[in-house]
Amino acid sequence: MTYAIIILTVLISIAAFNNEELFQRFRFNAWLIKEKKQSWRFFSYAVLHAGWMHLLVNMFVFFSFGRFVEQAFIQVFGIGQGLLYFVLLYVGGVVFSTLYDFNQQKANPYYNAVGASGAVAAVLFSSILLEPVNSLFIFPIPFPVPAWLFGVLYLVYSAYMGKKEADNIGHNAHFFGAIFGLAFTIAIKPSFVEGFIFQLFG
Numbered sequence: 001m002t003y004a005i006i007i008l009t010v011l012i013s014i015a016a017f018n019n020e021e022l023f024q025r026f027r028f029n030a031w032l033i034k035e036k037k038q039s040w041r042f043f044s045y046a047v048l049h050a051g052w053m054h055l056l057v058n059m060f061v062f063f064s065f066g067r068f069v070e071q072a073f074i075q076v077f078g079i080g081q082g083l084l085y086f087v088l089l090y091v092g093g094v095v096f097s098t099l100y101d102f103n104q105q106k107a108n109p110y111y112n113a114v115g116a117s118g119a120v121a122a123v124l125f126s127s128i129l130l131e132p133v134n135s136l137f138i139f140p141i142p143f144p145v146p147a148w149l150f151g152v153l154y155l156v157y158s159a160y161m162g163k164k165e166a167d168n169i170g171h172n173a174h175f176f177g178a179i180f181g182l183a184f185t186i187a188i189k190p191s192f193v194e195g196f197i198f199q200l201f202g
């Protein structure tokens with residue numbers, strides 16, 4: 001399923017690079033969702049990206065952690081249920097990560113957003129809950145950082161930058177996508193929290 005999501009996202013993103021009509025039709029715009037009832041934009045924006053680097057970074061991170069979460073879900077829940085939960089994790093991250101900005105920007109026709117960052121954050125934080133002692137390399141830090149520590153720093157940074165609104169990066173989507181990833185993973189199997197605590201302190 002990880003590969004299918006990547007292929008779909010890459011193909012549509014590349015198509016939209018050279019098709020302005022497709023890009024305009026799929027991007028997230030809270031005003032159009034509210035005033036024109038274009039609710040598909042809650043989903044479609046995630047298969048668009050602003051450029052090659054945006055696309056490659058998102059898909060690389062998703063590839064790196066999506067396979068692990070997908071296999072973990074299959075191992076715990078079985079193939080059918082595991083894949084269903086994985087899709088719900090990703091799609092839920094797509095939608096949930098936009099809700100804050102939808103509420104904040106629904107009267108602003110000029111606010112637009114694209115990219116799978118919120119969904120990728122959901123998958124990344126699901127992996128952190130499942131394996132908090134895993135080591136992550138973060139540019140430009142020249143040494144590995146424990147996944148749980150990265151998670152804490154990521155949330156703090158995203159919340160701070162989201163309030164500051166100093167750039168064009170969707171920090172709010174990153175933050176709320178991450179929160180959704182944690183909440184969803186706990187909801188489908190609360191004992192994952194026990195595993196998290198055991199790995200850190202057991």
